[in-house]
Amino acid sequence: MKDMSDKGLLIVGEELCQQLVGRRDAFDAVEAVFGAMARGDAYNFPVIREAIGYADALYGFKSGFDRAGQVLGLKSGGYWPGNMDKGLTNHQSTVFLFDPDTGKLAALVGGNYLTAVRTAASSAVSIAHLARKDSKVLGMVGAGHQSAFQLRAAAEQRDFEKVVAWNPHPEMLPRLGEVANEIGLEFEAISQEQLGAQADVIITITSAFEPLLMKDWIKPGTHLACMGTDTKGKQEVDAALVASATVFTDEIAQSISLGEAQHAVVDGTLNEERIIPIGAVINGDHPGRTSADEVTLFDGTGVGLQDLAVASVAARLAEEGGHAQRAVL
Known part of the structure; x- marks a missing residue:
């Protein structure tokens, strides 16, 4: 500046x-x-x-x-x-x-x-460039302070009809439901496994240190934006899910060291060469999603x-x- x-x-x-x-x-x-x-x-x-x-x-x-x-x-x-x-x-x-x-x-x-607004913008950018155009159900894992920002930004990227959500503290979910209803979307609190089965786009925004979503729960064609893991040891989704997806990120160095990809890299199921900067898709140097059944995952580590x-x-x-x-x- x-x-x-x-x-x-x-x-x-x-x-x-x-x-x-x-x-x-x-x-x-x-x-x-x-x-x-x-x-x-x-x-x-x-x-x-x-x-x-x-x-x-x-x-x-x-x-x-x-x-x-x-x-x-x-x-x-x-x-x-x-x-x-x-x-x-x-x-x-x-x-x-x-x-x-x-x-x-x-x-x-x-x-x-x-x-909060830049973190929501980051996941929204990933949805704009990677989610299927026909996505109708948005899944939210997490209902803390940033979740409302995430929901509002994501809702502007696709013609969603419904929001399904899960939070480790279920008493926090009604506030997120109010946001969904305010922007005209149906809202339902469901289990993690049901969320994976229904959602076309999933945003995780928690401070978890263990996987909250497993690979077998996610349907083909889903786009995930994993936004909560920004520290060594944190984890929101199964490492096997990360390894099986096409992984994009804000910055590769952070993704492998403190982002969601850290666990799959440590166990050897994902290597650095398979992780794609989201900027390459934005610039037209990478096609992004290549099929309707492809599972794409954005590892939003949060860069300065x-x-x-x-x-x-x-x-x-x-x-x-x-x-x-x-x-x-």
């Missing part, structure tokens, strides 16, 4: 991000940066993510440089599992944007809403460039709309 003014540091808070950055903005930004990554025009730097030994929290940094979009920066934050009981979202983060010409700090942007892309949009819209708050360092 270039310095847009010499008036001081641009500050874009959470409320303003929610007002300015919509699902279409996030989709376009994420799709563009995935394409740039596949062309070699954008780079993620190594992720730092650690358990801090306090409040059961995970904390870290994601950073990168999008040369095509001229966006440089990092996201600092993590996951505090006890926050929901305090009236806060479990994910807490802030994005720092720097002028790539000078290294000067240009903007501070709230990262909580943007993390996604955060920087949507934060840059927020900063630009704040500046253009005259909403900018500024501080002098």
Whole structure:
């Protein structure tokens, strides 16, 4: 992000991000940066993510440089599992944007809403490029804070008629049902095995450390977007399911080390050469889905460039709309 003014540091808070950055903005930004990554025009730097030994929290940094979009920066934050009981979202983060010409700090942007909307945009991009055009049933595994964002973004990619859902805490499902009904979709809470049998597209968005969906439960032609596994040891689906699918990802290095593919790679049933960057499909360098019966899986590990892309949009819209708050360092 270039310095847009010499008036001081641009500050874009959470409320303003929610007002300015919509699902279409996030989709376009994420799709563009995935394409740039596949062309070699954008780079993620190594992720730092650690358990801090306090409040059961995970904390870290994601950073990168999008040369095509001229966006440089990092996201600092993590996951505090006890926050929901305090009236806060479990994910807490802030994005720092720097002028790539000078290294000067240009903007501070709230990262909580943007993390949710960019994660939903990522799975939506995968659905747009990989799911069967005739998909009618959307399956949701997980009903936490991000699930509503996922559902709304996914519903815009295909003419879904019904949402089927499962969550380890079933009392959370009615809230997701309200979202489905609000956008005109039938909603049903069912078992994991029933979900696999019915759904044409499945989004997993949990913090699980064990498989919640098994290979034999998934019908031919399904597209899965696995969005919850972003740390070594996490797992949402059966490793055999990953190994049997055509696997796409945001970034291969993260997919094999901390994404959903990590378990199939460790047991030797999947090798790195079989994992395809989603950007290659976006750029037209890979056909994506090649048959109606093919099971496709998007391993959405969450890369720093996604955060920087949507934060840059927020900063630009704040500046253009005259909403900018500024501080002098």
